[in-house]
Amino acid sequence: MQRKAKAKTIMIQGSASHVGKSALATALCRIFAQDGYRVAPFKSWNMALNSYVTCDGGEIGRAQGEQAEAAGIEATVDMNPILVKPKGQGQAQIIVRGRPHGDVSYAARSQEDYIRFSLQVIARSLDTLRDEYDIIVLEGAGSPAEINLADQDVANMKAAKLAEAPVLLVNDIDRGGALAAAVGTMLLLPQEDQQRIAGFIFNKFRGDKAVLEPGLKVVEERTGRPVLGVVPHIQTNLAEEDGVALERSAYCGESQGKLQICVVRLPHISNFTDFDALAAEEDVELIYVDEPEKLSGADAVILPGTKNSMRDLQFLRQHGLDSAILAACEQKIPVVGICGGYQMLGEKLWDPHGGESGSGAAEATGLGLLAVTTRFYPEKKVVRAEGESRLSFALGEKVSGYEIHMGQSEREPGCSAAFTLSGEGGNDGAVSACGRIWGTYLHGVFDRPGFRRAWLNRLRQSRGWQELGTEALDHRESSFDKLAAEVRRALDMDAIYQLLELPGKKKEDLS
Numbered sequence: 001m002q003r004k005a006k007a008k009t010i011m012i013q014g015s016a017s018h019v020g021k022s023a024l025a026t027a028l029c030r031i032f033a034q035d036g037y038r039v040a041p042f043k044s045w046n047m048a049l050n051s052y053v054t055c056d057g058g059e060i061g062r063a064q065g066e067q068a069e070a071a072g073i074e075a076t077v078d079m080n081p082i083l084v085k086p087k088g089q090g091q092a093q094i095i096v097r098g099r100p101h102g103d104v105s106y107a108a109r110s111q112e113d114y115i116r117f118s119l120q121v122i123a124r125s126l127d128t129l130r131d132e133y134d135i136i137v138l139e140g141a142g143s144p145a146e147i148n149l150a151d152q153d154v155a156n157m158k159a160a161k162l163a164e165a166p167v168l169l170v171n172d173i174d175r176g177g178a179l180a181a182a183v184g185t186m187l188l189l190p191q192e193d194q195q196r197i198a199g200f201i202f203n204k205f206r207g208d209k210a211v212l213e214p215g216l217k218v219v220e221e222r223t224g225r226p227v228l229g230v231v232p233h234i235q236t237n238l239a240e241e242d243g244v245a246l247e248r249s250a251y252c253g254e255s256q257g258k259l260q261i262c263v264v265r266l267p268h269i270s271n272f273t274d275f276d277a278l279a280a281e282e283d284v285e286l287i288y289v290d291e292p293e294k295l296s297g298a299d300a301v302i303l304p305g306t307k308n309s310m311r312d313l314q315f316l317r318q319h320g321l322d323s324a325i326l327a328a329c330e331q332k333i334p335v336v337g338i339c340g341g342y343q344m345l346g347e348k349l350w351d352p353h354g355g356e357s358g359s360g361a362a363e364a365t366g367l368g369l370l371a372v373t374t375r376f377y378p379e380k381k382v383v384r385a386e387g388e389s390r391l392s393f394a395l396g397e398k399v400s401g402y403e404i405h406m407g408q409s410e411r412e413p414g415c416s417a418a419f420t421l422s423g424e425g426g427n428d429g430a431v432s433a434c435g436r437i438w439g440t441y442l443h444g445v446f447d448r449p450g451f452r453r454a455w456l457n458r459l460r461q462s463r464g465w466q467e468l469g470t471e472a473l474d475h476r477e478s479s480f481d482k483l484a485a486e487v488r489r490a491l492d493m494d495a496i497y498q499l500l501e502l503p504g505k506k507k508e509d510l511s
Contacts, residue, residue, distance in 0.1 A: 009166065274445070303325070306340035387425060
């Protein structure tokens, strides 16, 4: 029996962070799947605080989970074998093939043993995927031309070499300087890495392409590489992985006629994709704030997940945000806590092993809005979950999502749970006696349209506004299709398939 050929590979790298690498990799996953290929995403090394939980309880980068969904497959830990989650004070937690491997300092990541270990892990996962799929779409991180970090960079050209992948270099034309970034990136790369660049993509373009054409020709002349497409600026509901997305803070009241929902921008904020579904609602203005005065006028306040609840609780107090949140409660403004935010809403946080505080056993007093005490353990709980709401405004509404936390919270007698989870999940979260303050460990709790709209309608009632109905469309699937259609039109897909040495549509095996 003839052994199946290893999957073809192609890699998306960028001249900088936040140029649209993840979105374009997602689009290619969808396009290749539409064309009949079994395709999988791959990011060798990812630094991100937004996680995705695989069906077996592994933790990978959010973008790779979403790319797998776009490809129509179940995400696995091999699609992001190394995930780095910053904890603060020069430390980061290393997740290897979905499981916590330990904490390391940023300095340790430049050591030869760490790099050798990382490359071994990456090669193993890459080989596994190449044995199972037709095409692997790799995504880089940051820029391959960070020459001060080149020796320790296992996310870009080292991964491309392992995968034998041609590289498409993405440039963000919306921010300016994209033509120089394309040429400059090539010039800074070693000759061997330059040879891997197969072409350029210019992303987020607004305007008349004819005006851009002379510049594109110069790029091709200077580099000897083709421009394979100019992608327009595309609005999607895809998850943001980069914290740059949180720069869109504002003051409440700037958008009239909408609910003003304030998410506290914590220093170690994680899984802020929890609120993408809220931001997509037409009657919501989602605002990230880190100053107490910006909470004035909010219809609701959310304390999000965090990689370090103890330190971020201290941040709230240092900046007066704790007093602002308590004042909001006195004004009967709803307050919600997700994961670490839920822990901070409680009475006490106890860290006997020093995993959160980093300096031995420590105890902190929470905001005291929920009758809950949290204790941190060395083991991390990572699991998908689903269940139904016990909250009065959404009684019986279905919820689903995932849990990622090292703390375990116990409700005091008389304190009710917010949700009942199926299987062995038991009761989750807590709700105050007044019902306006509640917390949960369930990331993605707002993703279900019924629960989300029930909460938003409760906020609308407080404003004296008419309730709205639930939008039943699958926004995620429609976003994948919209993105794929726009990118397919913009890119020279024939040239990309030539790089892959594959026909544009998969031919059925007639043997």
